[in-house]
Amino acid sequence: MEIREAFGQALLEVGKKHKDIVVVSCDLKGATRTKYFFKAFPKRSFEVGIAEANGIGISAGLALAGYRPFISSFGSFITGKNVEIRTSIAYNNAPVVIVGTHGGLIGPDGTTQAGIQDITTMRAMPSFLLLQPASPIETVAMVKYLAVSREMAYLRIARNNVPEIYDKEYRFNLGKGYVIRDGNDITVISSGPMVHNAISAADMLRNDVGVRVINLPTLKPIDKEIILSSGVKTKAILVVEDHTVEGGLGSMVCEIVAEAGVPIPVWRHGIPDVFTESGTPEDLELKYNLDSVSIAKKVRECLSLLPKRV
Amino acid sequence: MEDRISYLKEKANNIRINIIESLYRAKSGHPGPALSIVEIVTVLYFSEMNLNQRIKDRLVLSKGHGVAAIYGALTELGLIDKEELYTLRKIGSRLQGHPDMTKLPLLDAGTGALGQGLSIAIGYALAARLLNSPSRVYCIIGDGETQEGQIWEAAMFAPVQKLDSIVVILDNNKLQNEASVVNTLSIEPIADRWNSFGWKVISIDGHDISQIKMAFAVARDTKEKPTIIVANTVKGKGIPFMENNMAWHSKTLEKDEYTRALEYLKRV
Numbered sequence: 001m002e003i004r005e006a007f008g009q010a011l012l013e014v015g016k017k018h019k020d021i022v023v024v025s026c027d028l029k030g031a032t033r034t035k036y037f038f039k040a041f042p043k044r045s046f047e048v049g050i051a052e053a054n055g056i057g058i059s060a061g062l063a064l065a066g067y068r069p070f071i072s073s074f075g076s077f078i079t080g081k082n083v084e085i086r087t088s089i090a091y092n093n094a095p096v097v098i099v100g101t102h103g104g105l106i107g108p109d110g111t112t113q114a115g116i117q118d119i120t121t122m123r124a125m126p127s128f129l130l131l132q133p134a135s136p137i138e139t140v141a142m143v144k145y146l147a148v149s150r151e152m153a154y155l156r157i158a159r160n161n162v163p164e165i166y167d168k169e170y171r172f173n174l175g176k177g178y179v180i181r182d183g184n185d186i187t188v189i190s191s192g193p194m195v196h197n198a199i200s201a202a203d204m205l206r207n208d209v210g211v212r213v214i215n216l217p218t219l220k221p222i223d224k225e226i227i228l229s230s231g232v233k234t235k236a237i238l239v240v241e242d243h244t245v246e247g248g249l250g251s252m253v254c255e256i257v258a259e260a261g262v263p264i265p266v267w268r269h270g271i272p273d274v275f276t277e278s279g280t281p282e283d284l285e286l287k288y289n290l291d292s293v294s295i296a297k298k299v300r301e302c303l304s305l306l307p308k309r310v
Numbered sequence: 311m312e313d314r315i316s317y318l319k320e321k322a323n324n325i326r327i328n329i330i331e332s333l334y335r336a337k338s339g340h341p342g343p344a345l346s347i348v349e350i351v352t353v354l355y356f357s358e359m360n361l362n363q364r365i366k367d368r369l370v371l372s373k374g375h376g377v378a379a380i381y382g383a384l385t386e387l388g389l390i391d392k393e394e395l396y397t398l399r400k401i402g403s404r405l406q407g408h409p410d411m412t413k414l415p416l417l418d419a420g421t422g423a424l425g426q427g428l429s430i431a432i433g434y435a436l437a438a439r440l441l442n443s444p445s446r447v448y449c450i451i452g453d454g455e456t457q458e459g460q461i462w463e464a465a466m467f468a469p470v471q472k473l474d475s476i477v478v479i480l481d482n483n484k485l486q487n488e489a490s491v492v493n494t495l496s497i498e499p500i501a502d503r504w505n506s507f508g509w510k511v512i513s514i515d516g517h518d519i520s521q522i523k524m525a526f527a528v529a530r531d532t533k534e535k536p537t538i539i540v541a542n543t544v545k546g547k548g549i550p551f552m553e554n555n556m557a558w559h560s561k562t563l564e565k566d567e568y569t570r571a572l573e574y575l576k577r578v
Contacts, residue, residue, distance in 0.1 A: 022440070046436065054429045054463035061370075061433015064411075064419065067440070069433075084460065087423040088430055093412050 003158050003193070004101050006136035008033025010143035011070060015041050018147050022062055024048060024055045024071040032072035032101045032157075052077055056084040056096075063094040068147065075100025075115025075156055079122055090125045095150040098122075101157040103132070104193065104242030105284035111275040115156065120247030122154040123220055129153040129174070130220035134195040135165050138217055141172035156219075158242070160193040160281055165215075175218045177226035183210025186299055187230040190240040191216045191249055197285070198240050200292035205299060210234075219249060224256050231257060231264040238302050240295055241270035267302050269295070314357075318519045321386055322352040323578045326548045328382030328395060330575065334568040336399035339407065342558040344378035346483040346516070346543040347450055353522045354448055355383045365445050368418040368434045372427020373452035373481060374408040375560070380417070381405050389416055425458025427451065428478060432464055435473045446530075450479045454486030456497050462507075468536040469508030476536040477529045478509075481516065483545035485556055501540050509538045516541025549574055 015021050015037050022044040029035040029047070038045040048055040052073055059069040071078070078100050079085070089096045103115035122130055129151050133139035139157070146153055165180060180195065181202045188211055190198045195215045202211035212234050214226060231237045237257065239250035250268025257266050271288055285291040289298065325348050333339040359367040371380055381398060384390045390405075397403035404414040408422030419430045431449035438445040455461060468476055486494055497503075505511045510532045514521040522541070529537035545559070546552030549571045563571065 043440065048463075048467060051460075051463035051467070053426070053460040054432075054467055057426050057429020057460070057464065058433040058436065058467075061419075061430040061435075062437050063433070064430070065434050065437030065441075067437055083423045084426060084429075087421065088419075088426045091410070091412075091422075092420045092430075 001136045002161050003133055003136065003139050004033045006139040007099070007143060007157050008036050010140040012036040012040055014143055014147035015044070018068065020066065020068045021147060022046065022067045022069045024059050024069055026050060026052045026055045026071070026073040026077070028073050031074070032099060034070070034072050052081050053084045056081055057088045059096045060088040060092055060094040063096045064092060068095060068097070068150070070097045070099055072099035072101060074102040074113055075118040076102065076113060079115065079118040079154070082121060085125060089152060090128060093127065093152065095152055097146050097153045097155060099155045099157060102159050103156040104158050104160070105276065105281050105288070105290065106159045107281050107284070108278045110278040114276055116271050116276060117244050118154070118156060119219060119243050119249065123247070123252070127152055128220065129218070130156070131218055132156040132192040133217055134192055134215050135162055137164060137166040137170050138172065141170060142217065145172050145174065156192065158193040162193050162196055165195070165199070172217065175221045175223055177214050177216045177223035179212065179226070180215050181211060181213040183212040184234055185210040186236045186238060186303060187212045187214060187234045188238045188240060188295070188299065189214045189216060189227065189249065189253055191219060192242065194240050194242050194290060197290060197292045197295055201295035201299060204292060204296045209299060209303065211299060216249065219252065222252055222256065227253055227256050228260050228262060232262060235264060236302055236306055237264060237266045238299060239266065239268050239270070240290065242290060243270055244273060245270040246273055265302070265306065267298070269298050315519050318352055318356055321356050322348050322519070323575055324386050325352055325379060325382040327572065327575050328385050329378045330549070330563065330568065330571045332381060332395045332398040333378055334563040335396045337562050338399055339378055340375040340560045341378070341549070341563065342485070342545040342552055342555070343373060343376040343452065343483070344382070345547045345549065345552065346545045347376050347379050347481050348547065349517045349519055349522055350450065350479050350481070350541055351379045351383045353519060353526065355387060357523060358526045359448065360445070365443055367445055368431065368447045370419045370421065370427040370431040370434070370447070370449045371409055372421055372449055373424065373455055374421035376450070376481070377409045380409065384416055424452070424455045425460040428461055428464040431476055432468055432473060435475045436471070438475055446475045446477065448477050448479065450481060452486070453480060453482045453484065453491050453497060453500070454494065456480070456500065457495050465504060465507045465509070472534045473536045474533050477526065478536070478538040480538055480540045481543050482540055483543040485545045485554070485559065487559055489556065504538045508535055510535050511538050511540060513540040513542065516543035517547055
């Protein structure tokens with residue numbers, strides 16, 4: 001299932017229960033899947049047209065008046081409105097959820113529509129949560145959390161089809177990472193759809209390399225504890241992300257490891273400092289070495305750079 | 311009625327004194343853009359707005375740099391004391407250089423990056439409609455501020471939603487940060503532009519208290535569309551050496567200027 005589809009259905013469900021939830025669309029109800037909420041709750045739905053800045057301000061006003069607005073657009077577009085998010089929402093501590101869909105390697109629409117700098121941009125907003133689900137169950141759990149929270153949040157949603165990795169027992173704990181695979185040789189940290197490629201890579205390497213795979217659904221506040229304990233355990237960390245390596249998850253992990261003073265090498269493996277291009281998501285993963293085979297190769301390359309272990 | 315007008319005139323003058331006293335002590339700030347909105351702010355706080363918590367009217371100062379006028383009015387209302395007024399722009403103060411509602415909850419929005427307040431006001435108005443609240447929403451914007459694209463996104467949206475609870479007051483003081491509006495990027499014909507977007511437009515002398523009160527009354531009677539009051543004002547109004555003088559957009563008051571300014575105001 002596509003994560004955006006899980007998001008759209010979850011938003012509809014929480015909308016039934018929580019009458020304070022309102023939704024703002026910037027002419028992308030279909031693509032961001034807020035269309036289900038719009039159909040069910042027309043009075044609590046606002047179409048602002050292709051005017052994200054106005055939509056951000058309106059969301060801030062609705063939130064300050066007591067509502068819980070979700071405003072959605074493509075991540076690249078909505079987080080591009082930096083000064084509007086900064087002043088109207090963040091500066092006012094207005095409890096708005098900004099939903100940025102089409103994060104990462106989105107496909108043939110090309111790089112203008114792809115959210116590949118959105119995490120870097122949003123992590124500088126004071127008090128904002130940064131969340132990114134990896135699976136439909138995680139998406140639903142996150143939306144339920146956001147429905148009752150009064151925190152400001154950026155929810156990054158991928159367009160990719162993803163398999164499920166969790167079951168009904170899954171509980172979303174804000175700020176907590178999750179161990180998906182355990183291993184002793186290297187930790188691979190990821191978030192969102194790239195978690196699945198990391199898992200496949202770990203499974204490919206299973207016979208001779210122990211890969212500990214960590215999913216971080218909360219990017220801010222980040223789970224320092226799981227990063228450091230995993231790093232100490234495996235002596236090496238590879239961060240995999242469908243986002244620029246400049247200021248993304250890899251950068252966050254480097255900061256945490258460096259400040260903790262633990263001598264663990266960290267490799268950032270994501271989109272280099274370039275714009276991506278058109279192509280199928282599969283082609284793009286191959287081009288940026290983010291498919292599971294390339295990630296497995298990268299793991300071996302990282303391990304080969306480590307001093308030989310006795 | 312006459313008594314009421316003279317009462318409001320007295321309040322306006324006191325607010326001007328508060329502006330001068332606080333900005334002098336702050337040794338920085340924006341006197342001109344605060345002085346041009348004094349009568350508007352006075353009528354809003356002392357006559358027009360319902361400040362009752364339950365159905366509170368909202369005021370969004372989109373031109374956040376004029377905030378000294380708001381602090382001056384809140385002081386005159388007794389919601390801020392003089393001692394705190396004099397902390398304006400100093401470390402640890404609730405009175406920030408541009409409005410910060412997280413520090414000063416008396417404000418309905420923090421602003422400062424221009425062009426954004428009208429959208430926030432629309433959010434308040436939509437919320438009031440959902441709640442079936444009679445709450446009205448006032449938004450003060452600058453004339454130079456209408457050069458921001460977001461203003462026109464918002465201007466397009468409010469009439470489509472028939473938001474008749476919104477009243478925008480355009481502080482048409484003809485000067486912006488570096489030069490006159492007309493020599494920077496002309497916004498004319500400003501009244502026609504808003505009219506063509508579907509707004510009820512009322513042009514007034516923005517320092518004439520009777521005209522301001524009248525315009526708000528017309529706005530209340532205007533149904534199914536939002537109202538904009540084009541308030542023709544004078545930047546630096548009330549202090550002769552500041553009036554229509556670009557330099558006083560943002561300038562520190564020296565001791566003698568402070569004394570002269572207060573003399574003018576105390577003579578009124």
